[in-house]
Amino acid sequence: MKRRNFIERLTYAGAGLSVSIPACVTSNISSLPARRAIAGAEAAADAVIIGGGLGGCAAALAACRNGLRVIMTEETDWLGGQIAQQGVPPDEHQWIETHGAPQSYRDYRNRVRDYYRRNYPLTDEARARELLNPGDGAVSRICHEPRVCVAVLLEMLNPYLSSGQLQILTRHKIKAAEGDGDEVQAVELINLETGDTPILTAPYFIDATELGDLLPLTGTEYVTGTEARSATGELHAPEKGNPRNHQAFTLCFAMDYRPGEDHTIDRPANYDHWSTFQPTMDPPWPGPLIDLDYSNPRTLQRKELGFHPEGIKTGDMLNLWNYRRIINRHNFRPGTYPGDVTVVNWPQNDYFPGNLIDVDEATFQKHVEDATQLNLSLLYWLQTEAPRPDGGTGWPGIRLRKDIMGTASGMAKYPYIRESRRIKAEFTVLEEHVGAENRKLVAGPEAGKTSAAFADSVGTGYYHIDLHPSTEGDNYIDFGSLPFQIPLGALLPVRMNNLLPANKNIGTTHITNGCFRLHPVEWSIGEAVGLLVSFSLQRKVIPRRVRQDKGLLAEFQTWIRSQGLETHW
Known part of the structure; x- marks a missing residue:
């Protein structure tokens, strides 16, 4: 029997290290607990997505509609991440009804409105309202119940579930990962209800967890907390960095x-x-x-x-x-x-x-x-x-x-996470790229008027830079940003070839995470990653190559635009 090296789900006293490869536990697969995945001890797919939040669901939809077989796991019994398990109505920008997010995200929002029209006793006035907002909450143009998010996402995913192309494992938590150099080969889960530990294999693994849980298990380099101003040059960065300093x-x-x-x-x-x-x-x-x-x-x-x-x-x-x-x-x-x-x-x-x-x-x-x-x-x-x-x-x-x-306590199924582990990326988004004040210091006629233009853009987003009080005593850090692009380089780990982030774990800093962490941006990241996996498998190249080769990059960007993604404002 082939021996495998599983990196167990460990935590460290030295939190926030720009991680080296964690401690490993060498196990013979036959000695591990009995595994009953979907159809046996192991299950294989073209892509394994760990985390069923907005980024994970968007990645699954993108990969499935392009013919890939996908297994998606989720720690709770609901899909939807920020909107559902965490109970947070969408935080969005003022142009969201027409642009500044993928078409599929706007489809989701319209399906929510349609769900209320089909299933709820609305007043005639509310039913006729084109931009129905069920809660009329001040924070969003579409404040709605968490379980409606779950229902709509399942409705969108059901065709792929029905065909067997997509399989979803709820109440499954990532436990360990197996790697070989710069490649992830398999992940081990734990079924939180039965204790079973299925193993999943795939050419590509997507970390769509809320805290970047797959990064330490796979030895993927990452950072946490605040960076020093001397390291990033950001106007609002502290003089001294602190890897334990996270948003509330x-x-x-x-x-x-x-x-x-x-x-x-x-x-x-x-x-x-x-x-x-x-x-x-x-x-x-x-x-x-x-x-x-x-x-x-x-x-x-x-x-x-x-x-x-x-x-x-x-x-x-x-x-x-x-x-x-x-x-x-x-x-x-x-x-x-x-x-x-x-x-x-x-x-x-x-x-x-x-x-x-x-x-x-x-x-x-x-x-x-x-x-x-x-x-x-x-x-x-x-x-x-x-x-x-x-x-x-x-x-x-x-x-x-x-x-x-949907809980006995009345609390959300999972904490609302504002800040995650972040990959050390091929390209890191800094305040100078998106911050309104910092952009004024950039030379040229567009100084202070637009965010940085990224030749490798795979999405768009906007929100002000909004950092809540932190674990190490910072008060709010809240200031203006500019409508921005999502660079492909921020989705690529510096070393790993087949692991990609699809949540708040991309290549941002503590500062720029403050405008990249919101609902439509997470969806945009997930969809771009799902399409990147599809494209890489079709072209038989690793994702890094797509960014390095100008011809491949142009082809990829044209293709994702044809699927409803926006690469420019």
């Missing part, structure tokens, strides 16, 4: 409001801690985390937010209830919903006392449990202590909607 994660939850009812939860065990917790940051946070005051992301001065669970306008202040509202009861026939439904992904439940990258499982779970306690404390505060316009306190009619997130 958020464990989202949903709630509705039922006037006249009392849904107050039991006082959380850690309420005394979280209700008085004041972040230690530079510049300082203005007061307790659980409050309606927070740091203005742009100025870092105290800013007051409003809150009213009936959606009523709160003066000039943003009403947090409306911010990520996913059901506006007025869009549905009277009596369908007694109140609106909103998602809590606010400054008040950002979690920054610890990070989730390169830590052991016990530490990971501790931070998730602490984030749960923060959420329950915030909910209890809203129900009992939040100031009301009438001078009273608390809204006992606020109800935790466990069913919205």
